[in-house]
Amino acid sequence: MNVRVYKNADAIGAAAAALFAAQVIAKPNSVLGLATGSTPLPTYRRMAALYEEGAVDYSGVTTYNLDEYVGLDHDHDQSYYYFMHDNLFKYINIPEEQIHVLSGMAKDPAEECKAYDAAIDAAGGIDLQILGIGRNGHIAFNEPTTTFPPTTHIVDLTESTIEANKRFFASADDVPRQALTMGIGSIMKAKSIVIIATGADKADAVYAMINGPVDPQCPASVLQLHPNVTVMLDEGAASKL
Numbered sequence: 001m002n003v004r005v006y007k008n009a010d011a012i013g014a015a016a017a018a019l020f021a022a023q024v025i026a027k028p029n030s031v032l033g034l035a036t037g038s039t040p041l042p043t044y045r046r047m048a049a050l051y052e053e054g055a056v057d058y059s060g061v062t063t064y065n066l067d068e069y070v071g072l073d074h075d076h077d078q079s080y081y082y083f084m085h086d087n088l089f090k091y092i093n094i095p096e097e098q099i100h101v102l103s104g105m106a107k108d109p110a111e112e113c114k115a116y117d118a119a120i121d122a123a124g125g126i127d128l129q130i131l132g133i134g135r136n137g138h139i140a141f142n143e144p145t146t147t148f149p150p151t152t153h154i155v156d157l158t159e160s161t162i163e164a165n166k167r168f169f170a171s172a173d174d175v176p177r178q179a180l181t182m183g184i185g186s187i188m189k190a191k192s193i194v195i196i197a198t199g200a201d202k203a204d205a206v207y208a209m210i211n212g213p214v215d216p217q218c219p220a221s222v223l224q225l226h227p228n229v230t231v232m233l234d235e236g237a238a239s240k241l
């Protein structure tokens with residue numbers, strides 16, 4: 001793992017957006033893996049600025065998002081589809097048909113998950129994947145458990161994730177209880193990965209990811225086994241290393 005520590009979240013956003021820009025300039029039809037949450041927002045803002053400045057053309061890019069809540073349709077303002085359009089896609093020029101977010105309204109979630117993995121494979125796999133990390137070490141919605149889930153699948157959210165995400169809903173009761181998520185195996189297939197953590201509340205998870213055993217109790221620890229991972233941290237998130 002290539003671990004880098006930055007002064008603040010904006011400095012990380014600039015550095016991560018530069019990785020995406022370099023990827024897209026080198027390969028205009030890149031397949032990008034995207035995440036939601038608060039962590040990638042500075043990166044998305046900088047990606048939008050690079051488009052605005054004419055530095056990067058995203059028109060050939062295809063994207064796959066990590067996850068989506070079950071039961072929220074695309075128009076719901078807390079769906080990840082909505083989040084991505086609101087925070088990135090409306091500012092850059094990726095054609096809508098090249099944007100992929102799992103459907104939380106799929107009648108057959110298992111089939112939706114299978115088709116998603118197949119579509120990523122058919123697109124040639126993800127070139128660059130951005131990840132955040134949960135305080136319990138989760139990546140995407142892969143929560144601490146006893147095995148690393150290989151493929152995209154449906155999950156029950158843990159109380160800690162519901163608690164962390166309730167800030168976006170009217171109350172904890174409004175947070176969906178299930179989600180569709182890319183599996184650990186689907187994520188590990190990405191050719192390169194950048195994982196970002198900011199804030200001291202992520203310091204324990206970051207420590208376990210980098211220095212702990214490779215253990216599904218800290219799903220992010222699996223990244224120790226990936227050949228091309230960049231870890232971008234602010235001083236708070238790096239404070240236990």
Ligand code: F6R
Pocket residue numbers: 034035036037038039040066067131132133134138139140141
């Ligand atoms: C979002 C996702 C989650 C978040 C994680 C951290 O698509 O997959 O794993 O990356 O929960 O969330 P934030 O960035 O809000 O701290």
